Amino acid sequence: MTYLDALQTTLAAEHAALFVGGYLGAQTSASADPTLYEALRTSYDVHRARRDELTRFVLAGGAEPVAAAASYDLPGVVTGDSAAIRGEALRVERACGTTYGYLVASTPGEQRSWAVGALLDSARRELALGGSPRPSPGR
Template sequence: MTYLDALQTTLAGEHAALFVVGYLGAQTSQSRSPQLYATLRESYDGHRDRRDRLEDLVREAGGEPVAAGASYELPQVRSEDPTTIAAAGLAVERACGATYGFLVANATGHGRRWAVAAVVDSGLREIDLGGRPRTFPGR
């Protein structure tokens, strides 16, 4: 697998994460669950920034960024139920951590440092969503 392939795979994962996290945010009550809402908002902003950076990296590597899908599978959550929404958000962050771990294995230099920072960010957000600290986030 090439670095460009790993970037494209990670970009595809970010497209899916944005779709799902946006949906989860829309299911969350800002007034009833302000902390969860803030965490999902932060998650959305972070994934959007990483998606944009990945598109730049793909172009720098000589590729055309993979497009977002028209739709993605959504988790089954009960509207405004913080427990199921947080669990679904936790699953998104774990999946992203694993995907970025794959990018770490296929990158070097600055690209690897950036991917490691993304793994750490996803790991921290896992904790915000009720996950437990793990030795190797994304694994």
């Protein structure tokens, strides 16, 4: 996978994370579960910033950024079911983390620190959502 391909794949993952994350955020309540609500709000803000950064990187690479899909498969969670919402948010974050791992592996040295930072940030969000540490790739 080339660096530009990895950027496009990661950008596509961020588009999906924003779509699903927005849906999940709408299924929770700041008063009923303030911790989950804040985690989802913060996650949404971070994913939006990452999407914008990845778009700039793709443009700087001379390519047209991959567009978001018109829609994505949404999980069947019930409004207020904090456990299901948290589980789906964790699944989305793990998918993004995996994609960032591929980006790190495909990124030239001078740009790698941004990709590593994004991967570590994704791992921290996984932990905040109840995930457990996973071994590093290659272990």
